[in-house]
Structures are given as structure tokens and as C-alpha cells.
Amino acid sequence: xxxxxxxxxxxxxxxxxxxxxxxxxxxxxxxxxxxxxxxxxxxxxxxxxxxxxxxxxxxxxxxxxxxxxxxxxxxxxxxxxxxxxxxxxxxxxxxxxxxxxxxxxxxxxxxxxxxxxxxxxxxxxxxxxxxxxxxxxxxxxxxxxxxxxxxxxxxxxxxxxxxxxxxxxxxxxxxxxxxxxxxxxxxxxxxxxxxxxxxxxxxxxxxxxxxxxxxxxxxxxxxxxxxxxxxxxxxxxxxxxxxxxxxxxxxxxxxxxxxxxxxxxxxxxxxxxxxxxxxxxxxxxxxxxxxxxxxxxxxxxxxxxxxxxxxxxxxxxxxxxxxxxxxxxxxxxxxxxxxxxxxxxxxxxxxxxxxxxxxxxxxxxxxxxxxxxxxxxxxxxxxxxxxxxxxxxxxxxxxxxxxxxxxxxxxxxxxxxxxxxxxxxxxxxxxxxxxxxxxxxxxxxxxxxxxxxxxxxxxxxxxxxxxxxxxxxxxxxxxxxxxxxxxxxxxxxxxx
Numbered sequence: 316x317x318x319x320x321x322x323x324x325x326x327x328x329x330x331x332x333x334x335x336x337x338x339x340x341x342x343x344x345x346x347x348x349x350x351x352x353x354x355x356x357x358x359x360x361x362x363x364x365x366x367x368x369x370x371x372x373x374x375x376x377x378x379x380x381x382x383x384x385x386x387x388x389x390x391x392x393x394x395x396x397x398x399x400x401x402x403x404x405x406x407x408x409x410x411x412x413x414x415x416x417x418x419x420x421x422x423x424x425x426x427x428x429x430x431x432x433x434x435x436x437x438x439x440x441x442x443x444x445x446x447x448x449x450x451x452x453x454x455x456x457x458x459x460x461x462x463x464x465x466x467x468x469x470x471x472x473x474x475x476x477x478x479x480x481x482x483x484x485x486x487x488x489x490x491x492x493x494x495x496x497x498x499x500x501x502x503x504x505x506x507x508x509x510x511x512x513x514x515x516x517x518x519x520x521x522x523x524x525x526x527x528x529x530x531x532x533x534x535x536x537x538x539x540x541x542x543x544x545x546x547x548x549x550x551x552x553x554x555x556x557x558x559x560x561x562x563x564x565x566x567x568x569x570x571x572x573x574x575x576x577x578x579x580x581x582x583x584x585x586x587x588x589x590x591x592x593x594x595x596x597x598x599x600x601x602x603x604x605x606x607x608x609x610x611x612x613x614x615x616x617x618x619x620x621x622x623x624x625x626x627x628x629x630x631x632x633x634x635x636x637x638x639x640x641x642x643x644x645x646x647x648x649x650x651x652x653x654x655x656x657x658x659x660x661x662x663x664x665x666x667x668x669x670x671x672x673x674x675x676x677x678x679x680x681x682x683x684x685x686x687x688x689x690x691x692x693x694x695x696x697x698x699x700x701x702x703x704x705x706x707x708x709x710x711x712x713x714x715x716x717x718x719x720x721x722x723x724x725x726x727x728x729x730x731x732x733x734x735x736x737x738x739x740x741x742x743x744x745x746x747x748x749x750x751x752x753x754x755x756x757x758x759x760x761x762x763x764x765x766x767x768x769x770x771x772x773x774x775x776x777x778x779x780x781x782x783x784x785x786x787x788x789x790x791x792x793x794x795x796x797x798x799x800x801x802x803x804x805x806x807x808x809x810x811x
Contacts, residue, residue: 554586654804700790782801
């Protein structure tokens with residue numbers, strides 16, 4: 316039996332265990348971008364749909380009983396039903412029962428995989444992998460091998476990380492796995508990352524120049540994308556080595572291949588042009604980033620240098636002030652179109668000391684709610700900008716920020732959240748929207764009808780939602796300007 320990660324299986328994989336260890340694995344299942352992370356959505360099939368939509372309680376009870384006495388597939392449908400109708404039965408208990416009854420079945424395979432992903436330490440994961448391979452010899456092992464490699468690279472064990480990532484063979488999957496591992500290697504062992512990526516780049520170039528016609532219809536076979544993926548990554552490694560001339564050669568080719576549509580690639584290209592003295596070309600790219608509010612500190616420095624080289628004797632601060640003003644006016648014009656007027660739900664959350672706070676506690680103040688989770692990449696990507704906003708309003712007693720951790724996927728969500736904020740030096744007021752044991756719902760986030768995180772709500776002093784935003788795709792400057800405009804408009808409404 317070949318055990319594959321099907322869509323329903325992916326659902327249970329995401330539902331049952333700590334996503335901290337399988338966050339990067341999810342990158343290997345689907346392409347990722349900085350958009351809202353969705354709550355686990357129930358996968359269904361015709362049998363499930365029919366049961367969910369059945370109106371006659373007697374018929375439902377009869378069909379549930381039949382499924383409960385059926386095979387693993389029947390029990391899987393019942394498990395999905397319990398997740399779709401949380402008041403109908405305990406999905407977690409049923410999952411455990413299925414694993415126990417079918418120790419070699421697909422749910423047991425997912426259970427074992429999840430436990431491995433959750434385990435800490437490369438040696439621990441490696442031992443679990445060897446045991447898993449004996450129990451499920453026909454299962455696809457690429458995700459597990461990648462996870463072991465990831466656990467070892469986190470421990471800075473380069474030899475073992477390379478050993479396991481080299482065993483990942485699946486088309487498409489392998490290149491993503493190597494890209495992630497190489498990116499982590501760059502943080503402490505750029506030499507090994509360089510050797511790994513150079514080998515992959517050379518192989519990708521051969522396949523790109525001589526594609527296999529027999530695989531032309533294979534959607535996972537894209538030698539062009541693979542080649543430019545490693546071309547860009549190798550350029551980044553050379554850039555980190557401060558070989559700016561060499562890096563420019565690789566990044567320029569990759570940049571041209573995308574027409575400048577890849578923002579990270581365009582950023583690096585602009586920086587490298589500046590560092591190679593090509594100020595005119597650099598300025599056109601970096602100026603665009605600045606005007607869109609997406610230029611980080613390094614880009615701004617390179618932009619000012621390019622401006623000064625192209626405009627000797629002219630004051631660069633005046634230029635930057637003009638760029639910022641244009642950005643501010645454009646954002647405020649856009650934000651005004653997003654204004655809403657809805658009564659905020661009377662939510663309640665707990666602070667880190669266990670004290671319950673509610674909407675009523677903030678009467679007269681403009682509050683910003685930021686629903687997030689430690690497993691949510693876009694949430695964390697937005698935090699540098701959110702810290703800038705918190706700092707900006709730190710002395711304003713009428714503006715409060717509530718960072719509300721929700722949709723927990725571990726047994727220790729508060730500790731995980733506190734650790735993450737402390738490790739990254741974010742000075743946020745943390746609140747917890749814990750799952751209700753009875754309803755199995757996170758009440759606060761449910762009251763706001765949130766479907767994906769990060770989700771931000773700006774509420775005025777009268778208790779009305781004035782703005783709501785889901786996801787994070789912009790730069791830090793643009794995000795701060797946007798949120799500032801929302802806060803200012805909401806505050807003005809409170810006084811009006």
C-alpha cells in the first residue's frame with residue numbers, strides 16, 4: 316500500500332498536532348505567500364455532504380451508527396462529520412480510536428508522521444523515522460526525510476542535514492526542500508550552503524538546456540523554474556559572501572527571467588546594482604520600492620547613495636521627505652475607501668495574567684485588535700511593522716493594541732506566544748483567545764467572523780469597527796502608514 320498525503324489527510328495532519336515543526340513542510344505541499352493563514356477547513360465528499368445535509372435526526376442517527384461499525388474509510392467519513400458538526404461527537408477521540416483499531420492504516424500513518432514532525436531534536440526524529448519506515452515500508456518518505464534534515468539543520472548539524480535532504484527524491488518536492496535547507500544553512504554555514512546550491516544549480520542548468528521530452532506533460536517538471544530558483548539562491552549566497560560582482564551576474568539573469576515581478580529578487584538586484592556602482596539602474600528600482608512603502612533600511616541607504624551620486628550637491632533628505640509624503644497621501648486616500656461602520660461584538664479575552672478584559676474596558680479609546688498565531692507565517696511577517704506602529708503610539712493613552720493569540724495548535728499556546736515575542740523583542744500586550752472546551756471554538760475570533768489570520772480590526776471609542784484587514788503583503792513603511800491612517804480616522808470618528 317502506497318500511503319499518500321491526500322487532501323483529507325492533509326486536513327487531519329494540520330488539525331491534530333503542533334504546526335511549529337510542520338510549518339516548513341506545509342511549504343512543500345502548497346506554494347506559500349504572505350497572505351492570511353486559513354483556519355482548518357473541513358474537506359468533504361458526497362457521502363459526508365449527504366450526512367451533513369440530512370434533516371431527519373432519526374436517519375442521521377441510523378447512518379452515524381452504521382458508519383461507526385464500518386471499516387476505516389467509513390470511520391474517516393464519520394470523523395469528518397464530527398468536525399463539521401462539533402456538537403455531534405468527539406472527533407479527537409474517534410481519531411485516536413481509528414489509529415488504535417487500524418495500526419497500519421492511513422490515519423495511523425498520518426498520526427505517526429505528525430508525532431515525528433512534533434518531536435524535538437534531529438536524533439529523536441531520525442530514530443522515529445527509522446521505526447516509521449519499518450512500520451510503513453511502502454509510505455512516501457520525502458516529507459519525513461525533509462523534516463529530519465530540518466531538525467538537524469536547526470541544531471547546526473550540517474553533515475546530517477545534508478545526508479537527509481539528499482534523500483528527498485520527489486519531483487518538485489526535492490527542489491523546494493533543498494531551497495529551504497540551504498536558506499537555513501546560510502545563517503551559520505554559508506560555505507556548505509554555497510556548495511549544495513552550486514551542485515543543484517549545475518544540475519538544473521543541464522536539465523533546462525536539455526529538457527526531457529518524455530516529461531513534457533508532468534506538472535511537477537519545470538526545469539526552467541528550477542534553474543532560475545537556484546540561480547537566484549546562488550546569487551543570494553554570493554551576496555552574503557560580499558561577492559557583489561559575482562552575485563550581480565546571477566541575480567541579473569534571474570531578475571530578467573521574471574521581468575522584475577519577484578519582489579525579493581528585485582530588492583537584491585537593486586542593492587547589487589548600487590554596490591557595483593550602477594547607480595542609475597539601481598535608483599529606478601529602489602525608488603519604486605520606496606514610493607510603495609516597501610523599502611527596508613538597507614534599501615533606503617542604497618537609495619540615498621544612488622540619489623546623491625546622481626544628484627551631487629542636492630539634499631537627499633528633502634527627496635526622501637517628498638517620497639514619504641506622496642506615499643502617505645496615496646495611502647490615506649485608499650484607506651478612506653475602506654471605512655466601515657459596524658458595531659463591534661462584545662468580545663472577551665484574557666491577558667497573560669489570566670485577567671479577563673472585554674470591549675467595554677476600552678470605551679472611549681481607539682483599539683487595534685491583531686488576531687495571530689505562532690504557526691502563522693504572515694502574522695509574524697507583519698510584526699516588525701506592528702512594532703513600529705506600537706512605538707509610534709506608545710505615548711498616546713487613547714490608543715491601545717491588543718495582540719490576540721488564537722486558533723492554537725499546541726498544548727502550551729500562551730507559553731509559545733510569550734516565548735516568540737520575547738525572543739524577537741516585540742513589546743506587545745498579549746491576550747489569549749483560547750478554545751472553548753464545550754464548543755471547540757475560539758470565541759473571540761469567531762465573534763468577528765474571521766476566516767484567516769492575521770486579521771486586524773480598528774475599533775473606535777464608541778465600540779464600532781471602522782476598519783478590518785486580513786493578511787499582510789505590503790512593506791513595513793506602507794503598513795505603518797496604512798494603520799496610522801486607520802487609527803487617526805477612527806479616533807476622529809470617536810470625537811465627532
